[in-house]
Structures are given as structure tokens and as C-alpha cells.
Amino acid sequence: MTDTAHLEPGPEVPTAREVRAEIRDWRRGRAELRWGEVLSDGYIAIFCIVMIGAMGGNVVLTLRRLADDTCAGSCTEVRSAMPWLVALAVALLALGLARLLGPVFSPPAANAWLLSTPVDRGALLRPGWGRTSALAVAVAALALLAPAVLGGFSLAEGAVFLVAGGATALACVGIAALSQVHENRVARVLTWAIAAGLWVLLSLSATHGAGAVPSVPLGVGLAAAALLVAVAAALFWWTRSAMAGVSRRVLGYTAHLSPSLSGALSSVDLGLMYDVLLARRWGRGASVRPRTGGPLGWPALVHRDLIRAVRSPQPFVLLASLVLVPYAAAEAGAGRAVVLVTTLLGLLGGPAMCSGLRVVVRTQSLARMLPLKRQTLLLAHLAVPGVALLLFSLATIPTLLPTHPSTEAANLAIACALSSLASTTRWVTGKPPNYAAPMVSTPAGGVPTGVFGSLARGFDVWAFTALPMMFGTGGMMLSSVISIGVISYLVSDSAA
Template sequence: MSPDAPDSPDAPDDLAGVAPSTHPVGSDVPSGAGLRALTRRARKGHGGAPWYKIFGDLYTYVFTAAIAIVVAVQGARLLGGGINTDATSQHAALVDPVWLVLVAALAVVGPTLALLVRLGPVAVGSAGALWWLPTPADRASLLRPTALGWLGLGAGVGGLVGVLIGLVGEPAELPWLALAGVGIGVALVGATILAQTSNASPVRQARHSRLVARFGDALPAVAVLAWLGLALTDPAAPALHPAIVAIPAGVLAVVALVGVLLRVGAIPGAVLRTRGARIGEATTAVLTMDLRALGRALTDAGADVRRRSSSLVTARGRMTAMMTADALLLARSPGRITNILAATVLPVAVAAAGASPIVTALTLVVGGSLTATALGAGARAGEHAPALDRVLGMSARATRGARVLLAAIVAAVWAAVVLGVLAVLLAGGFGISWLALALAVAPGLAGTGIITAYRRTPDWSKPLVITPQGAYPPDLFSAVALGPALALVTVLPAAVALVVGPAVVLVQIQVVLSAILVLVALHVRGVQKPGQPTGLMARAQAQAEQQQAKQPPRR
């Protein structure tokens, strides 16, 4: 009997009429694509968005993307002009633009690769895992749309990056660079999808993915180190025509595309489920604009990684136990260590490459922001699961104090190294003023990390701000910008010192700023009295109960 037969008088028509696949299990089993179509049809049966609403959304997305591309292209043109001008001036950049392009490509490919393997890329959401994957419908046609979507995204992003790089360089090379970008994008995505089809157990696959993701995380730091090396050694740039990259990249892209189309059905269900859960987590974080949750979803925070237990010898009391736990968390986060390393090398590399003190000062701000974010790891974990902090029985202020202290110690080392090297490069020596400045900036960076970690999440209960790109909570911008803004304020005196020298007044300002930031970091807002409900739902329930109590009893 065909699946669209009217087998019941009230049978809904929206789940009928799917062409049977040629699968050997049974002639009536739909293909994977048919299964998707069944679901889509049922969903449509419950309304869905009218065409004009979809058209309006599409218009908004296309318009936004067009603006972003125009801005990026304009920026690339300006950068290209700047590089060409610099090349003929007295202050020529020591690093050749060809090297710059290669280093930038390394810095872009790394995080892209890490993002791809962490998200899947091919995955099935929790509902699909439960209602699609157990059927005998062929998995290849079920997964092909997702795989092709990722490949298309890889081609688009790769092509755009190629075009932007082309705008910096020679116009004649632009088509080759665009083609190379498309090829590399497709090949990269294709390789990560093919890795998913491996016969290794899901646990082993997860471990391999983690290793690749950490490799990707480390590439920006490698790029910064490479830049430093290039600035110091000044090697001749390779005479590399983009066609030499574009042709092999194109061939690889075709191989990857064919491989994905043939092999995508071999991805194990367990892999599809775990990656789907990760994408679901990241999507929820994006929709609720919860940056901390997004960070957790896009890192290995939730991975089932087992390590040898530490003996925790430095934990001699509650305070040191808290500091030991945070130190261990930082030491076991290769991504954060890499960020601190990159934050250390970046300003040094820029200064060594012959950049002006102002540009170096800007990179010092970026480095400070990266370091502060990494140092807030323990506080973010505590904010996410406060029960773990509570077991030590410390006050909230003392808990934050312990965290600030540990972060300040690490930040002092970072600031001393960075400002020490920069002082030698830009000011000819590292004196007591620079050391004082480094020690003064450290508590400020620690405070920034802790304040940012404990910041409020956007409040969706307030009136939303309506924009062409959607409705947002009013405090979204402050939540996003808080970390970089505080880092800018914290590092500003040290950054100014790079331009004008380490004046005593700058050290004094730095001390005052850091003291304020530490005080703010130690401030605990809205302490709940015992028995007072916390959270939106609990408060709503308490209000409802109060109202109910006021009403006279029914007879």
C-alpha cells in the first residue's frame, strides 16, 4: 500500500504523498529527503510565515550583508592604499604585504577550522535525532542539504576573503585570489565533513576534533609569532602568483565536494547527535544573546575530558583553595593560554615590525582585553554554576577577592613581560617607572576580567529596542562592549606611556584606575536575603502566591 493511501477518514493529508526511495529495506520507505519533506509539510500545515514576511526578512538579510560587504571592501581598499603608500615612504613597513597576506590567512583559517570541527559541521538537532535518524530512510539524502549548505558557506566566506585580499594587492590577481578563497573554503569544510565519516568511535572522533580545534585555536598565535619572526629577520617575500594556490585549491575543492556527496551518509548517528547538541546550544546562546553561554558552546568546556587528578598542594585554606581551583582551570584551558600568549606577542610583534607607537599602543589594548578575558575564566565558571563556589562557604566578596588576587598575579607577569619588551624596543630601556606601571596595570586587568565575567545578562523583560535587524534588549550593547571598554580604560595610561614615556603622573592615574576597577569587581550587587526568591520564574511565582493570599477564600 502506498503511503499516501487514505488509510483513515481523518488522516491528515500533509504527511502523505512522498515518493518511495529505492532503498532495499522496503519500497514504501521514503528517502531521507522525503522525510525532511514530510516534516516540512506538516510544519506548513500549522501556518508558518506568510510570503511577504519571508520576503521582508530576506530583504533585510541581503541588505545587511550588502552593507557589510561594501564596508569590508572599502576597508580593504583603504588598507591596500595604505600599504602601497607605506612601501614608498621612509617609514616603510618591514614586513612585505605578501607575507602579511599569508600571516593573515593563517590567522583566519585557524579559528574557522576550530569553529567547523566544534560545530560538526554536519549535525542533526535533537528532534531530528529522535524522529529521523531511527528510520531506515537513507542517511545520505537526509544529510546532503546540510552538507551542501556548509560547503556553500565555505565557498562564500572563502571567496569573500579572497576578494578582500585581492583588493589590497594587484587588481589583475583578484579573480585568482577569489578562486583560491573559494577553493580553500570548500576544501576546508569538505575535509572536516569527511573526517566525520571516519570509522573511529565517537569518543575517539571527539578527541581528534578537540585536537584539531586546539590546533586551529593556536594558529592565530602562530601567525603572530610568524609575524614577529618576519619582522626580526625580514626575509624576501616569495614570488607567489595566486594561480599557484588557486589551481590546487580548486582541484582539492572538487575532490572534497565529490567525496562529501558520496560519503556523507556514513556519518555515525552518535556523531550527528553530539554535534547537533553543540549547535543547539550555540544557537540558543545566539538567540538569547548570552555571550558566556556562546563561549561555552564554542569551546571544549562541556567536553568529557578526563585528566589525572591534581594533588592540589597549594590549597591550604578556603582562599587558597579557590585560587588553586581557578589556576587549575586556567592551566587546563589551552585556548586561554594561547590567547594570553598571543596577547603577549601581538604588541611586541607590531612594535618589532616597525609600527608607530600609537599602533603599538592600540595592540596593547587588544592584548590587555584578551588577557583580561582569559583571566576571568574561573569567575565565568563560578557565575555559571555558583553552587561550586558555595561549597567553600566564603562570602561573595571574599570569593571575588580570591579571584582578583590570582588574576592580578598572572596579569602582573603578562604586563611586566609586554611592557618590558616594548620599553626596550620603543623607549630604549626598562626602568623602575615601567615596572611600576606594569605592576599598577595588573590589578586593573584582573578587575576587568572579574567584572566582565559577573556582568548582567541582557534583560529581555524590559522594552526591546526595535531595529531593522530585529528586536534587542536595551542593555545588549553594554553587555557586549563592557569587556573591551574596560580593557581600554585599564590599559590607557600604559598605552599613553608607550607614546609619551612613563611619566609619574601616568603611573598615578594607572594606580587610581586599577583601584577603582578592583573595588567594582569586589562589589556584590543585589545580595538576596535568605528565603527571598531569585530568578524570573521564582519571582513571578512568589508574586502570584502573594496575590492569591490577598484574595478572600472561596466558600
């Protein structure tokens, strides 16, 4: 009879709290900032936030007094529906961003070094989930503060509205997190449901039906807010307990997103950030059915854009749904400012339709392989977005008829399409920061001069082309000339 060997116990597995304490101690031991520098930067940040908040609060309160004094008739109906429109939009935005970025997030270092160890994975992810939830509630409450004031709510009604809005945003983020953990389509279905509700409410505001939106008594609002808070808390704890079972493959989708977005935001390059998000969207399901055949020459590029629009019609559906916003603005008494709303919506919805143009602009090697001149290449990729923006602007002609004759309204709609197309072209064809050029010395280090203007890219052309249209036929002609000139320059070889 042989003796059984005694197995020695293996090393004790540390807890997640001990691992985080070790990481925290390592980081603090290599900190380079002094307390004086931290307090100085914090003072400057708090001062800027307070100053900008005071300016914004003063503007909102002034608009509230003007609305109380001058808003009447249909304007009052649109004003009463505005808080609910913004609340649905904030919920849709929170759900969309959560689906795109991934609320259950793991940094690349933690994903590589910690999640492969026997340490409890849920305990490592729960602190980040708590910060994400708190950020979602705080941002939603701040976004809903101005609509609560402008909507004419009392102090108690406004507080209930903010609580309900924050709880709704947290519930949407929680559903997105559960869909990410379990890899199901619940968040996608909810996104379309909220978008449909927003569209219905927007259509009521645009067709003299905003009065159909019922007023909510304070007691009912308190009960609804309490129910939303309970649902949001339940989803929060459900997600918190489900994080232990999330796989590294799911976390790998977001592991490389953080450094990519950090690099894009450090250079204030919104175009690069758009490229990162677009690559993440298509990287998760980039299987398509190939289609052969089609025309030759530059029409082949137009044909490819049409196929891409059929494969991914979401940008075009979004632009078509936004056509109700100018009608709601006209119903609220915007007058000649409707053209500003129309052109701004065209600028916001245009870049998503220019994926082909974005590829050939940012990938110079691919553009050189095509046997076409740069001007022909870019104009071919502008054909489909240009037609979509033209149809969008023509659909808003009834909003221009109260202030313009029918022929002038049609010409003004065409000028709005040209303005939107020029602004979109300016945004999509923007060059990345040139770090070989002379830089400006800042507390954050050397910064290229083009970084400061990248935030206003596209909006600068929109301002120069949309504002003249408010001053009659002469301004409309001037806007059209500027738009055509901007497009001609941006697609030329000198702008390469």
C-alpha cells in the same frame, strides 16, 4: 507436507527526497509571514549590508592608499607578510570552529525522528553539508578580502589569493568533518600544525624576518590555487560519500548544541554562548585524575586553578604565543598604539583562563556553599589569570622602549595588565539578561534593556582603560586608577 506461508511485503521505505518534500510541505502550510513582510525585511537587510559594506570598503581603500604612500622599510615587509598571516589565521579559525561545532550537523528533531528510520542517512545529511561548505567558502573569502586589498595585490593576484583561501578553508572543514565521522585525531593534529606555522610566520614578522617570506609569482599562485581547489573538491566529495556511515552517537554531540546556541544568541548573551561551548568541550572527555590535598582557605581556590591550568594549558599557551603580536605591531610602526594591541590581546585571551571564576559567578548556589565572602572568593579566582596577564604584559616591555624610558615602560606594562584584568573581569562577571525588568519594544518582540550593552561588555572597560595610556604618564596613572576601581567594584557585594 505443509504449505509455506506467503510473507506479504512490508511497507515501502520512502526516499530522503520524499521525506524532505513532506517536511517542506508541512512547514509551508504553517507559514505565518506574508510575501510583503518577507520582501520588506529582505530589502532592509540588503540595504544594511550594502551600506555597511560600502563604509568598510571605503575605509579599506583609504588605508590602502595610505599604506602605498607612507609604508617603507620594515613596514613594507610586515605588510607583505600580513595576507599570509591572515590566511593562516582564517584557516585555523575555520578548522577550530568546525571541530568545536561539528560540520556534520543534524537538528534535534531530525536526529530523533528521521535518523532512526530506514531512510538513507547520508541523503538526509548531504544538503546540510553542502550549505556548511558554501558558508565556509563565502565567509573565508569575505574575511580575506581586506587583507588582499591592504597587502598590495593586483586584481589578478587578489582573485587567486581569495580562491586559494576559500579552498583552504573548505579543505580544513572537510578534514574536520572526516575526523568527526571516523572519530580520529587528524583534525587535531592539523590544528596544531597550522598554529605552529602561524606562530613561525608571526615570529618572522616580529623579529625583522618578514623579508624572508618569499613573494609568489602569479603563475605559481595559479598552480597552487588549482591544486588547493582540487584537494578541497576531493575532500568535499569524500566527506559527502562517507556521511552514510556516521553513527547517531556522533550526531548526538551536536544535536543539542543548536538550540542552546540559538537561545544564547537570541538574548545576545555571549557569556552564555561561551558556557555552552565550554560545556560541549568538556562533555566529550570529562574524565580527570582526582588530586587530593592542598592548602586551606582562599589559597585552596588558587591551588585548584593551578591544577586546572596544568590539566588544560591551552589558554595559557595561546596567551604566550600571542606575545609576538605586539612585537609585529611595533615592527610595523604602531608606536604608542602598541598598548592598545597588548591590552586587547589580554582581553581576548583572558576569559578562557577564568573558568573557575565563571563557575562561581553563574552558579550562585555553589558560591553560597563556600565559607568565603564574595570579594575573597572572586579575588582568589583572579589570582592565576592576573599573574598570567602580568607576565604577558611584562614580556612586551621591549615594544614600549622606543617611545618610553625603561622605568616608565615597566610601569606601563603593569598598567596594561591591570587594564586587561579589569576588562576580563567585566566580561566574565557580566549578569544575564533580566527579563523581569521593563523591556523595550522591538520588531522581534520585547527585549530587555541590558541586551543591547552585552555585546560591548568588556570592550567598554578596555576603551576607558587603554586609551588614556597613549597620553603619557598622567594617562597611565588614570588608567591604573580606573582599572583598580572597576575590579574593586565588580568583586564587591554591591555588584552581585
